[in-house]
Amino acid sequence: MREGCALVTGASRGIGAATALALAEDGWPVGVNFRSDSDGAERVVGRISASGGTAVPLPADVADPGAAEQLFGSLEERFGPVLVLVNNAGVRADGLAPQLGDDEWDLVLDTNLSAAFRLTRRALRRMVTTRFGRVVNVASVVGQRANPGQANYAASKAGLIGFTRTVAAEVARRGVTVNAVAPGFVETEMTNGLLERAVKEIPARRVGTPEEVAACVRFLASEEAGYVTGTTLTVDGGLSA
């Protein structure tokens, strides 16, 4: 096992929590970042500890430009370099484009895209010198197909997919991979109330689980996925097939 650790943003619930648990099962000490749900983060840390893993809760709003240094400083001191970064923290502020406010645009872009950039930039410094690193960005099928009412969210997720491709090409020769997953409809608090009418459009006729997305992140973060980079793995029950 390499000396180092994993950081999962927005890991107090949903896909982030499932991903933190999956990476801990693979032996990584995990930084469980959260913004407001400290109880959720403590539950995730508790579950990881109970199964013999190592995890720490890390409060920070990733949209804050100072968050990257704070999170990485804290993890590097305890566990060494962050060799797996999962940019999962995300927010929604829906509305049709003619009615979207600047604040709703900025909030979503800052959290979903700019934060991923700042965290990735910070992570790559060590990954490149270590000659190993895994960055996985949690995008969305909404970054690849229309979803009226989510212009801001779609722009942030499409941006994340473009960012993933280019950064992957920049650092590939140092053994660092950068990939994205694009979940479709997944049962989380973020999607509460949205899913019933969506199910009939999904070829699999059901919504996904956070664990199904986490399994894909876990693969992309693994040693075995060393030749997979710059790609977006769609996890949507066939929705965009």
Next chain:
Amino acid sequence: MPATVTKENVQETIVEAIAKLGPDPSEITPDATFESLEIDSLDLVELAQVIEDEYGVAMKSEDASRLQTVQDAVDLVVERAS
């Protein structure tokens, strides 16, 4: 704690860091260009990281793009760190 900044030890640090990126140490003279040493932009990112760790001098991408030779890098660090 940043290392002491003298032209000699900055040069030593930089030559050592460049050597780890592949070139033969005998070729890493002050006048050698990064191009001739086959040091590319990503290598310069790594070099910048070593410099920041050792001397607390942050190198931005516009700084890196101005550097042509090993001596340019040494001069930049000495100037910024003193």
